[in-house]
Amino acid sequence: MILLGSTGSIGVNTLIVAKKFGISVEVLVCGKNIKLLNEQIKEHNPKVVVIADKEDISLVNHSRVYSGSEAILEIIEDASSSLVVNALVGFLGLAPTLKAIECNKKVALANKESLVACGAFIDPKQIQPIDSEHFGLWYLLQDRPVSKMIITASGGAFRDWDIKKLQNATLADTQNHPNWSMGQKITIDSATMVNKMFELLEARWLFGEGTNGVSEFDAIIETKSLIHALIDFKDGSTTAHLAHASMQLPIAYALNQKMDENILSHVDLLKVGSLEFREITTDRYPVWEIKKELLKNPARGAVVNAANEAAIEKFINKEIGFMDISKDIIRAFEKFTQLPKSIEEVFLIDEEVRAFVKGKI
Numbered sequence: 360m361i362l363l364g365s366t367g368s369i370g371v372n373t374l375i376v377a378k379k380f381g382i383s384v385e386v387l388v389c390g391k392n393i394k395l396l397n398e399q400i401k402e403h404n405p406k407v408v409v410i411a412d413k414e415d416i417s418l419v420n421h422s423r424v425y426s427g428s429e430a431i432l433e434i435i436e437d438a439s440s441s442l443v444v445n446a447l448v449g450f451l452g453l454a455p456t457l458k459a460i461e462c463n464k465k466v467a468l469a470n471k472e473s474l475v476a477c478g479a480f481i482d483p484k485q486i487q488p489i490d491s492e493h494f495g496l497w498y499l500l501q502d503r504p505v506s507k508m509i510i511t512a513s514g515g516a517f518r519d520w521d522i523k524k525l526q527n528a529t530l531a532d533t534q535n536h537p538n539w540s541m542g543q544k545i546t547i548d549s550a551t552m553v554n555k556m557f558e559l560l561e562a563r564w565l566f567g568e569g570t571n572g573v574s575e576f577d578a579i580i581e582t583k584s585l586i587h588a589l590i591d592f593k594d595g596s597t598t599a600h601l602a603h604a605s606m607q608l609p610i611a612y613a614l615n616q617k618m619d620e621n622i623l624s625h626v627d628l629l630k631v632g633s634l635e636f637r638e639i640t641t642d643r644y645p646v647w648e649i650k651k652e653l654l655k656n657p658a659r660g661a662v663v664n665a666a667n668e669a670a671i672e673k674f675i676n677k678e679i680g681f682m683d684i685s686k687d688i689i690r691a692f693e694k695f696t697q698l699p700k701s702i703e704e705v706f707l708i709d710e711e712v713r714a715f716v717k718g719k720i
C-alpha cells in the first residue's frame with residue numbers, strides 16, 4: 360500500500376493494522392517527523408519515501424527519498440500498489456486523493472477535508488471511509504429504506520466548560536479531548552464542532568447520492584463515544600454501531616474488507632452502565648448555525664474548509680480567540696456563496712477564502 364501521513368495518529372494505527380495483516384508497505388509519506396519515519400522505515404522497509412522539506416532529505420535513512428507535494432502525486436502515479444491510505448491532514452490531502460482516483464487506485468480515506476472541499480467531484484464508489492462515524496454508517500447500512508442517518512459527537516474538550524470562558528481557551532486546552540487521541544487539527548475541530556459539520560458533509564457525499572441516496576443527516580452528542588453512528592430505517596427501527604474508541608477497526612476494514620478475526624474487545628454494557636445524549640447547541644458551538652444551509656448546498660464545504668484552516672492558523676498564532684474561529688467561518692460562509700463548477704474552481708475558492716479570512720482581500 361501507499362501510506363500518506365504515516366507519522367500521524369491515523370498513520371501510526373494504519374501501520375499497526377498493516378503489520379497484523381501482513382500488508383506490505385510500498386510508500387511512506389510524512390511531513391517533518393523524521394525520527395519516527397526512520398523507525399517506520401526500519402520496521403516496514405518501504406521502497407520509496409516522501410517528506411515535506413528538501414532540507415531534511417539527508418536525515419532520512421533511505422536511498423530513495425523525495426520531497427514536496429508534487430513528489431507525492433508522482434509517487435502515487437508510479438507506485439504499483441492499488442491501495443492508497445490518505446491520512447494527511449487538511450486541504451493538502453485533496454490533490455493526492457484526486458490523483459489516486461485518476462490512477463484508478465482504491466482510496467482508504469481518513470483525510471475528510473478531501474470530501475468536505477471537493478465532494479461534488481469525487482465518486483464515492485472509489486472511496487472506503489476510515490472516519491469512525493462513516494465506517495459505522497457503512498457497517499449498519501442494509502438493503503432497507505433509510506429515513507435518516509445520525510452520527511455522534513463527543514462534544515469535544517469544552518463540552519462542560521462555562522461558555523463565557525471559551526473565548527480565552529488556549530491551544531493546549533483544545534487538545535484535552537474527552538475520548539479520542541488524535542492529531543492537533545482534528546482535535547481543535549472537535550472542540551468547535553467543525554469536525555461534526557465536516558462529517559455531516561462527508562456522510563452526505565458518501566451516502567446521499569444516487570437514486571436510493573439518503574436525504575436526512577444529523578448529529579447528536581454521546582459523551583462516551585461508544586456509539587458512532589445510528590440509522591433510522593423507514594420501518595421505525597433504529598440501529599446503532601457501538602465499538603470502543605479505536606480507529607483500528609475502521610482501518611482494518613479499509614485495508615482488508617473480509618474480516619474474520621477480532622480487532623477490538625466488545626463494549627460491555629453492564630460496565631458502561633449508562634449513556635448520555637445531548638443536543639448540539641449554537642451557544643456553545645456557534646458554527647452549528649450554518650448546518651442547515653450548508654447541507655442544502657454541500658458544495659459550499661470548500662468555503663467552510665478554507666475558512667476553518669485559515670482561522671485555525673490565526674488561533675494558533677494567537678491572533679484570534681477560540682470563539683473567533685467559528686465567527687471567521689460564518690463570515691466567510693456569508694460572503695462566498697458561489698458553488699464551484701469544477702475541481703479548478705475548488706482550488707480557486709480555497710485560495711480566495713483563505714486570503715479573505717487572513718485579511719488580505
Ligand SMILES: NC(=O)C1=CN([C@@H]2O[C@H](COP(=O)(O)OP(=O)(O)OC[C@H]3O[C@@H](n4cnc5c(N)ncnc54)[C@H](OP(=O)(O)O)[C@@H]3O)[C@@H](O)[C@H]2O)C=CC1
Pocket residue numbers: 363364365366367368369370388389390391392393410411446447448449451469470471472489490491539540541542543544545606
Ligand atoms: N486521528 C483520528 O483518529 C482521525 C483522523 N481523521 C482525519 O484523518 C486525517 C489525519 O488525522 P491525524 O492522523 O489525526 O493527523 P496528524 O496531525 O496526527 O497527522 C497528519 C499527518 O500528515 C503529515 N503531514 C502534514 N503536513 C504534511 C506535508 N506538507 N507533507 C507530507 N505530510 C504531511 C504529518 O507528518 P508529520 O507529523 O511528520 O509532520 C502526519 O503524518 C485528518 O484529515 C483527520 O481529520 C479522521 C478520523 C479520525
Ligand SMILES: CC(=O)[C@@H](O)[C@H](O)COP(=O)(O)O
Pocket residue numbers: 490491492511512513514515539548549550554555606
Ligand atoms: C475518531 C473519529 O472519527 C473522530 O472524527 C472523532 O469523531 C472526533 O471526535 P468528536 O466526536 O469529538 O468530533
Ligand SMILES: [Mn+2]
Pocket residue numbers: 490491492558
Ligand atoms: Mn470521526
